[in-house]
Structures are given as structure tokens and as C-alpha cells.
Amino acid sequence: MSQPNYSAFLDSLLDSPLANWRPRLEKQIQAKLFDSNDGHLKGWLNALKLLPEFHCQNAELANELKLEGVCDQSLAESALISFHPWRKGPMHLGGIDIDTEWRSDWKWDRLKDHTSSLEGRAVLDIGCGNGYYLYRMLGAGAKLAIGIDPFLLFVIQFWATKHFAPKDLPAWVLPLGWEDLPEELPHFDTIFSMGVLYHRRNPDQFLRQLQNYVRPGGELVLETLVIEGKKGEVLVPEGRYAKMRNVWYIPSVATLVDALTQSGWENVRCIDVTPTSTDEQRSTDWMTFESLSDFLDPNDASKTIEGYPAPVRAVVIANKPG
Numbered sequence: 001m002s003q004p005n006y007s008a009f010l011d012s013l014l015d016s017p018l019a020n021w022r023p024r025l026e027k028q029i030q031a032k033l034f035d036s037n038d039g040h041l042k043g044w045l046n047a048l049k050l051l052p053e054f055h056c057q058n059a060e061l062a063n064e065l066k067l068e069g070v071c072d073q074s075l076a077e078s079a080l081i082s083f084h085p086w087r088k089g090p091m092h093l094g095g096i097d098i099d100t101e102w103r104s105d106w107k108w109d110r111l112k113d114h115t116s117s118l119e120g121r122a123v124l125d126i127g128c129g130n131g132y133y134l135y136r137m138l139g140a141g142a143k144l145a146i147g148i149d150p151f152l153l154f155v156i157q158f159w160a161t162k163h164f165a166p167k168d169l170p171a172w173v174l175p176l177g178w179e180d181l182p183e184e185l186p187h188f189d190t191i192f193s194m195g196v197l198y199h200r201r202n203p204d205q206f207l208r209q210l211q212n213y214v215r216p217g218g219e220l221v222l223e224t225l226v227i228e229g230k231k232g233e234v235l236v237p238e239g240r241y242a243k244m245r246n247v248w249y250i251p252s253v254a255t256l257v258d259a260l261t262q263s264g265w266e267n268v269r270c271i272d273v274t275p276t277s278t279d280e281q282r283s284t285d286w287m288t289f290e291s292l293s294d295f296l297d298p299n300d301a302s303k304t305i306e307g308y309p310a311p312v313r314a315v316v317i318a319n320k321p322g
Contacts, residue, residue: 006172061136067093080098086100088130121143191213192220201248269318
């Protein structure tokens with residue numbers, strides 16, 4: 001594979017409701033990715049070139065992310081492992097099983113039956129990581145799945161995965177943060193934001209801004225860390241939370257629902273609350289760094305190593321007023 005090429009995606013915007021975004025987006029992609037001074041980027045791009053020739057013979061996206069075909073598996077695995085650490089998955093690419101840190105398929109299974117049908121929908125995933133969920137969205141019938149993530153390793157992992165996919169699959173990861181989006185882009189039918197809210201210093205502003213990216217009546221699927229508690233209760237960690245930097249906002253479910261309502265969303269409902277287990281988030285051969293078991297108190301798994309409540313995640317769904 002040569003370097004990432006967004007020309008087909010940019011051309012597809014010309015006759016779409018997103019046409020006005022194209023000139024700005026083309027410049028942003030150039031600046032954020034190709035003109036980046038990230039010291040690792042050259043090595044990642046070189047590794048992309050080492051991926052062996054591959055023609056996808058079958059793409060299974062509805063029940064898993066499995067892209068089948070024949071290739072030199074030794075060369076493929078050698079190239080893919082160079083994009084370590086792999087966080088979201090699992091993925092099966094050309095006969096290679098990528099056992100990622102997160103069993104992201106479990107989260108998908110918890111929420112997929114509670115959202116509106118994605119059939120024929122244009123979807124935006126804010127903070128999409130390597131794009132795993134974009135493929136699952138296509139498997140659920142989405143006509144277009146766009147993700148944004150500012151971390152270039154995840155963008156490159158997406159392009160490595162895309163190497164194994166059918167060439168016409170309409171999934172794209174853009175090297176952008178949410179602040180890089182136009183202020184008004186209300187053309188998506190569904191937007192996802194999973195694992196982002198607790199990193200926002202101004203969560204209310206973020207929740208309001210999300211409305212600018214979805215059409216009237218469209219849907220928001222929001223997943224984030226929560227605590228037990230009543231409306232108004234919020235954990236603001238001092239220092240790190242579960243060894244994570246930049247965690248500013250962990251509300252109770254009632255507080256989260258109220259914040260969304262106050263931000264203008266309607267029909268707000270929490271459809272799942274699940275403690276994160278060490279079976280769902282763990283170190284693997286494809287993510288050898290510390291993981292959840294290292295972030296918890298070794299003597300009390302109900303607490304983080306800093307003494308806060310251990311991670312619990314909620315999924316909340318809401319609609320933009322029609």
C-alpha cells in the first residue's frame with residue numbers, strides 16, 4: 001500500500017450535502033497528516049508499503065470485522081504488528097487475528113439494538129480511534145461512515161485495515177479533532193461519541209456543539225464514564241484517573257441525562273450501564289502495554305489505583321429536536 005489517499009472520498013463530497021466542507025477538509029488533511037512533524041509517521045507510512053497484495057474475497061461486517069482473502073500472512077503480520085498498540089477490535093484481516101486491547105465488539109453488542117436503524121444513514125463517529133466501529137456501522141446498513149480522530153497512529157491503523165477491505169467501502173477516518181470540524185455541519189443522520197466526553201474540560205459546550213453535526217430529528221449515541229450518584233453529582237479527579245491523564249468530567253447517569261437535556265437534546269435515555277471488566281479491556285500480544293488490571297487497586301478491584309471508583313461506562317441515546 002502507498003501512502004493514504006483521500007482523493008476518492010473528497011471527490012465523493014462534490015455532489016453531496018457536504019460539498020461546502022471539501023475545500024477546507026482537503027487542506028486540513030494535508031496539514032494534519034501529510035505535513036505532520038510526528039517523528040513516527042515516516043516509519044508507519046513505510047510499514048504500510050510493506051503490506052502484501054490483497055484482494056478481499058469476503059467482508060463480514062454485521063457480526064464481526066472479518067476481511068477474508070489470500071495473502072502472504074507472514075509479511076502482513078510483520079507489517080501490522082508495527083502499528084502497535086492496537087486498541088479497538090478485534091479484527092480478522094487476511095487470516096490474521098488482531099486481538100486488540102478492547103473487546104469493542106462487546107460494546108457494540110450492548111448498544112446496537114437500541115439505536116435507530118442505521119440503514120441508509122450517514123454516520124459521524126467523533127473520536128473513532130482506528131475506525132473499528134465504522135465497519136460495524138456499515139455492517140448495520142449505513143451508507144457512509146466517517147470518523148475523526150487526531151491521533152495519527154489510529155489513522156494509519158485505519159489505512160492498514162482498509163488495505164484488506166473492498167475498495168468501495170464508504171468508511172473513512174480523518175485526522176481531525178472535533179474542534180477541527182466546521183461550526184455547522186448538520187448533515188449526518190446519526191453521530192457517535194464514545195470515550196470522549198470525560199476528556200472535555202467544558203462538557204456542556206461539547207454537548208451543545210454535537211447538535212451542529214446532526215440533522216433535525218437525528219440521533220446521538222454517547223458513551224462515557226459514569227459514577228453512582230444522584231443528579232448533580234460529578235467526579236472531577238485530581239491528577240490521573242485509572243492512570244489516564246486529562247479526565248475532567250465523570251458524572252452520575254442522572255447528571256449526564258440532565259446535562260444532555262439542558263444542552264437541547266430530547267428523548268434522552270440511558271440504555272446501558274456496565275462496569276468495565278478485565279476481560280473486556282486487557283493487555284494482549286497486539287497491545288503489550290499496561291491495561292485495566294494495572295489501573296486498579298491490587299487489593300480492591302472496585303477502586304482505581306488512585307482510590308476512585310473503578311471504571312463504569314454508560315451509553316445514552318438522544319435526539320436533536322425535529
